[in-house]
Amino acid sequence: MANSPTGDSVIGRVVRLLNAFDRQQPSMTLSGLAHRAALPLTTAHRLVEELVKYGLIERDPDGQLRVGLRLWELAARGSRALTLREIALPYMEDVQAAVHRYTTLAILDHGSVLYLERLSAPDSALENALDAGHIAQRAPVHSTSSGLVLLAYSPSALQEEVLAGPLEKVTGETITDPQVIRRHLAEIRQRGYAAIPGIAVKEWTGIAVPVFGAGNNIAAVLNATVPRGETNVPFTLPALLTAAHGISRALGADSGPARPRRR
Amino acid sequence: MANSPTGDSVIGRVVRLLNAFDRQQPSMTLSGLAHRAALPLTTAHRLVEELVKYGLIERDPDGQLRVGLRLWELAARGSRALTLREIALPYMEDVQAAVHRYTTLAILDHGSVLYLERLSAPDSALENALDAGHIAQRAPVHSTSSGLVLLAYSPSALQEEVLAGPLEKVTGETITDPQVIRRHLAEIRQRGYAAIPGIAVKEWTGIAVPVFGAGNNIAAVLNATVPRGETNVPFTLPALLTAAHGISRALGADSGPARPRRR
Numbered sequence: 001m002a003n004s005p006t007g008d009s010v011i012g013r014v015v016r017l018l019n020a021f022d023r024q025q026p027s028m029t030l031s032g033l034a035h036r037a038a039l040p041l042t043t044a045h046r047l048v049e050e051l052v053k054y055g056l057i058e059r060d061p062d063g064q065l066r067v068g069l070r071l072w073e074l075a076a077r078g079s080r081a082l083t084l085r086e087i088a089l090p091y092m093e094d095v096q097a098a099v100h101r102y103t104t105l106a107i108l109d110h111g112s113v114l115y116l117e118r119l120s121a122p123d124s125a126l127e128n129a130l131d132a133g134h135i136a137q138r139a140p141v142h143s144t145s146s147g148l149v150l151l152a153y154s155p156s157a158l159q160e161e162v163l164a165g166p167l168e169k170v171t172g173e174t175i176t177d178p179q180v181i182r183r184h185l186a187e188i189r190q191r192g193y194a195a196i197p198g199i200a201v202k203e204w205t206g207i208a209v210p211v212f213g214a215g216n217n218i219a220a221v222l223n224a225t226v227p228r229g230e231t232n233v234p235f236t237l238p239a240l241l242t243a244a245h246g247i248s249r250a251l252g253a254d255s256g257p258a259r260p261r262r263r
Numbered sequence: 264m265a266n267s268p269t270g271d272s273v274i275g276r277v278v279r280l281l282n283a284f285d286r287q288q289p290s291m292t293l294s295g296l297a298h299r300a301a302l303p304l305t306t307a308h309r310l311v312e313e314l315v316k317y318g319l320i321e322r323d324p325d326g327q328l329r330v331g332l333r334l335w336e337l338a339a340r341g342s343r344a345l346t347l348r349e350i351a352l353p354y355m356e357d358v359q360a361a362v363h364r365y366t367t368l369a370i371l372d373h374g375s376v377l378y379l380e381r382l383s384a385p386d387s388a389l390e391n392a393l394d395a396g397h398i399a400q401r402a403p404v405h406s407t408s409s410g411l412v413l414l415a416y417s418p419s420a421l422q423e424e425v426l427a428g429p430l431e432k433v434t435g436e437t438i439t440d441p442q443v444i445r446r447h448l449a450e451i452r453q454r455g456y457a458a459i460p461g462i463a464v465k466e467w468t469g470i471a472v473p474v475f476g477a478g479n480n481i482a483a484v485l486n487a488t489v490p491r492g493e494t495n496v497p498f499t500l501p502a503l504l505t506a507a508h509g510i511s512r513a514l515g516a517d518s519g520p521a522r523p524r525r526r
Contacts, residue, residue, distance in 0.1 A: 010273040011313050021341030050274050055373070058343075067341040069372055075338035076399035078284030078330040080321075086398065089382070093356055109332055110318070119352070135349065136339035 013039060013047055017057070018067065023134055027066040081107075084220055085117045087250045088211070091243040092119050092222070098239040101224040101232075105211075108150040108218075111162060112138040116220070142181055143170040145194040145206030146221045151181075152188040153210050153218035159185065173198035193237060197228045204228055207236050209244045212253035219251055276302060276310055280320070281330065286397055290329040344370075347483055348380045350513045351474070354506040355382050355485070361502040364487040364495075368474075371413040371481075374425060375401040379483070405444055406433040408457040408469030409484045414444075415451035416473050416481035422448065436461035456500060460491045467491055470499050472507040475516035482514055 008016070020028070020036035028036070034044035048065060051057040055070030076082050088105050095103050096119045105117040115137050141147035141162050151159055159182075167176040175181055175196075188194045197205040205228045213219030222244045226232035271279070283291070283299035291299070297307035311328060314320040318333030339345050351368045358366050359382045368380040378400050404410035404425050414422055422445075430439040438444055438459075451457045460468040468491045476482030485507045489495035 009313060011277065011310075011317060011319075014274065014277075015317050015319070015337070018337040021337075023340055026341035026343075026346075047274075050272060054274060054278050056274075056278070066343065067338060069342065069344050069370075069377065071334075072338040072342045072344045073377065073399045074278070074281040074284075075330060075335040077286055078289035079332065079335045080289075080329065081332050081335045082398060083289075093359075093382075096356075097360070107332075114332065114336065119356075135345060136336045 010047075013037075013043065014051065014056075017044065017047060017051070018071070021067050023137065027060060027064040029064060033065055081114075081116050084251075088220065088222070088247045089117060091246045091250075092117060094246075095119075095222070095224060095239050095243045099224060099236045101226055101236060104146065104223045104225075105220055106139075106146045106150070106223065107220050108141065108147070108154060108158075109138075111141065113141055113144055113147040113150065113221075114138050139200065140168055140170065142167050142176065142199075143174045144200045144223075145196050145208035146223045148181070148184055148196065149188055149194045149208040149210050149221045149223075150218060152185040152194070153212075170200055171198055171202050173202070175199060193241070195233050195237070201225075202228075205233065207233055207240060209237070209240045211244045211251070212248040213251040214253065216253050219253075220247070222247065273310075276300075276306065277314065277319075280307065280310060280314070281334070284330050286400065290323060290327040292326065293328060296328055344377075344379050347514075351483065351485070351510045352380060354509045354513075355380060357509075358382075358485070358487060358502050358506045362487060362499045364489055364499060367409065367486045367488075368483055369402075369409045369413070369486065370483050371404065371410070371417060371421075374404065376404055376407055376410040376413065376484075377401050402463065403431055403433065405430050405439070405462075406437045407463045407486075408459050408471035409486045411444070411447055411459065412451055412457045412471040412473050412484045412486075413481060415448040415457070416475075433463055434461055434465050436465070438462060456504070458496050458500070464488075465491075468496065470496055470503060472500070472503045474507045474514070475511040476514040477516065479516050482516075483510070485510065 016037040016039060017033060020033050030045060030048060031041060033048065034041045037044060048057055052059055055068045058066050058068040060066065085105060092103050092105060102120045103118065104115050106113045106115045115135055118135060139147060141151050151162060163178040163181060169176055175184065193207065193209045195205055195207045200206060204225050206223050206225050208221050208223040210218055211220040211222055222240055224236050224240055226236055279300040279302060280296060283296050293308060293311060294304060296311065297304045300307060311320055315322055318331045321329050321331040323329065348368060355366050355368060365383045366381065367378050369376045369378045378398055381398060402410060404414050414425055426441040426444060432439055438447065456470065456472045458468055458470045463469060467488050469486050469488050471484050471486040473481055474483040474485055485503055487499050487503055489499055
């Protein structure tokens with residue numbers, strides 16, 4: 001593999017280029033891209049030309065670069081993210097229809113919460129407040145109800161890895177004491193859901209329930225976000241539990257009550 | 264760029280590897296992957312090791328390889344496919360709720376129909392018959408109502424390129440005579456939709472309506488598929504036109520009637 005003077009391989013440099021694009025900045029000039037990817041302009045130019053040739057990066061009519069449709073196509077066709085999302089989507093629509101709340105599906109990946117899907121009324125007030133819930137965005141595990149549910153049903157080794165930190169304070173109420181988090185995880189396993197106000201966004205409460213797959217292992221988490229302080233949890237929770245049970249069944253979890261199993 | 268003896272660059276070989284995965288075969292062994300990508304096993308091994316390191320390819324516990332979640336994440340974050348899909352999804356749900364039909368959103372890309380989203384009842388009989396309508400799958404332009412709508416509102420040069428063929432017969436009723444297709448395109452522009460039975464799957468009719476974006480250019484096509492011979496078109500078409508109008512408005516097309524403009 002041809003390595004650059006900095007030791008990066010071609011694949012490593014391509015990943016740095018693609019990683020420079022995000023929701024806040026989905027398109028940019030070549031020099032902007034080189035800067036964000038921390039690559040020399042000549043290197044970026046040469047790689048981008050080839051990525052454009054294969055459709056992995058696209059050039060807008062005004063010369064701005066963006067992630068190519070072909071990359072999405074390659075990624076989506078065989079992806080387990082998409083399989084899970086396709087299975088979950090009808091059930092998420094049911095939740096959305098029943099409770100009209102911002103609803104997300106997420107998994108635990110490389111130590112953070114990765115959002116695979118979200119449904120939201122176009123004028124959702126939460127939409128702007130909560131960037132993390134957007135598709136393909138990540139959030140810290142300890143700072144969302146979704147993350148804490150995923151963690152509660154994960155193997156102890158993974159729990160300890162996350163609890164070893166760093167545990168950033170996302171809001172003033174984000175729980176960063178490993179002992180307090182451990183108590184929450186135990187409570188989540190006992191109750192079968194999490195509904196912890198203010199840890200991700202001050203004014204909102206995420207209600208999160210586990211989705212199980214084959215072998216009754218945790219496969220994903222379904223979350224609806226409700227305004228804090230309202231009595232929305234008792235109304236929203238049964239809708240989420242119902243949908244999560246449906247998704248779990250579709251994923252091949254044991255039938256029977258959706259009650260989570262103690263580890 | 265380090266080229267192989269066959270002239271492929273690293274990026275070219277990576278694309279060949281990723282392209283080997285699809286919906287029918289989302290996971291495979293290293294030797295299976297090397298074979299499908301037409302790469303020497305040693306080359307495939309070296310590249311796959313590095314792709315796994317970056318999460319672009321994942322190795323299942325049983326050693327099978329599949330497209331990595333990280334690739335999906337990189338592709339999804341800045342992608343215009345996802346933006347369009349996110350905007351369209353609520354309107355697609357409205358159609359689904361109203362008419363309970365297999366509903367897809369597609370665009371024209373590199374001379375074929377690329378499906379960005381689909382909604383379907385889990386037990387849809389069509390699901391198995393129509394592989395093309397799955398997310399990130401492609402279909403020939405001339406053999407679907409969606410493709411003909413996309414073509415009808417495309418520039419003449421692109422139309423002629425597609426009509427120059429090859430025009431494969433997907434079913435016995437697929438229209439392959441360029442003159443007949445031209446008449447259909449004129450009729451679609453006049454009517455504002457396509458509903459041509461049997462050209463993609465013998466027993467079904469795709470009903471397709473255009474979605475316009477900024478400058479009232481064609482941006483996508485919305486399609487619902489109904490059993491052929493039933494009187495479903497008059498019932499389904501208004502739901503599609505309504506949703507397509509909403510998506511067009513959200514994409515910044517001129518407000519006013521959703522009537523397509525003659526070129």
